Amino acid sequence: MTFRTLLLSTTLAAVTAPALADVTIYTTRQPDLIQPVMDAFTAETGIDVSLQFVDDGLVERLKAEGARSPADLVMTVDIANLQRVVDADVLQPVDSDVLKNAVPADLRSADDLWFALTTRARIVYASKDRVADGEITTYEDLASDTWNGRICTRSGVHNYTLALVSAVIDHVGEDAAKDWAAGVKANLARSPQGNDRAQVKAIWAGECDISLGNTYYMGKMLANEEQQAWADSVRIVFPSFAAGGTHVNVSGIAMTQSAPNRDEALQLMEFLVTPESQAIYAEVNYEYPVLVDAPLSELVAGWGTFTPDGVDLTTIAGHRATALRIMEEVDFDG
Secondary structure (H helix, E strand, O other): OOHHHHHHHHHHHHHHOOOOOOEEEEEOOOHHHHHHHHHHHHHHHOOOEEEEEOOOOHHHHHHHHHHHOOOOEEEEEOHHHHHHHHHOOOEEOOOOHHHHHHOOHHHEOOOOOOEEEEEEEEEEEEEOOOOOOOOOOEOHHHHOHHHOOOEEOOOOOOHHHHHHHHHHHHHHOHHHHHHHHHHHHHOEOOOOOOOHHHHHHHHHOOOOOEEEEEOHHHHHHHOOOOOHHHHHOEEEEOOEOOOOOEOEEEEEEEEEOOOOOHHHHHHHHHHOOOHHHHHHHHHHHOOEEOOOOOOOOHHHHOOOOOOEOOOOHHHHHHOHHHHHHHHHHOOOOO
């Protein structure tokens, strides 16, 4: 083969060979929280990832765009948010042995529409000075008059709260869950307000003794110079249900029906459950990886161990409407 022939064949190959497509993700998570793992994927595959932050109206946007949507994947937090995307009929199933082998069955949908990537526990932040070890051990304890005037929490209609109430419904039934919600309300030190970190700040300020929160907020507070004192004033307690374990929720991923770059999107989904990416994703977000053998960050491991509750996540999503009605009937935020 002459040099001219080789040059011509190389040029034709460059023209006709399909370029690796970018993968576009609509995410309700701040892009900087997941950019490191996307950078690792790009470095390994050469496939670029475009993260588009969609704070509100994710479902509405996907439905409006329809088949023309540039989104290949959706990443979001909380099972209720995942279920809303499922119910909107904008996803396609992903049949992947890699994903099924990596993600436990209770952390993915039975119809292959979504897969969890990390988990977080809904725990109690307890004052180191005013709450004794072992003083609170179950979620049921939160309704005990022992905690009268001692609890801070965010809104009763926030997704995180409603997911916990949904788990309560599954464990004890609707009527008992309503009694529980009323009992927790009676124990509040102030009206529900602010986010999970604001509750820890209130404990630090002496306004209350315990609060509900997600585990990863401890990591975020410790990484923030202003908030370190808040974090140092509390310890993490992993409560459980009397007949169950600690309530957990997920961050997850799903493929859109439109997915213009399906093959590349599937590559990314499978990459996200490898030990390498699970370690990065969990480290950056102070969460728990879904891959059993993936290492915890040193900080997260230091918080202790817990047994996740066995309630199916789709069941929790199915109780959401009832949980919302209960919180409105007891006027939890009033």
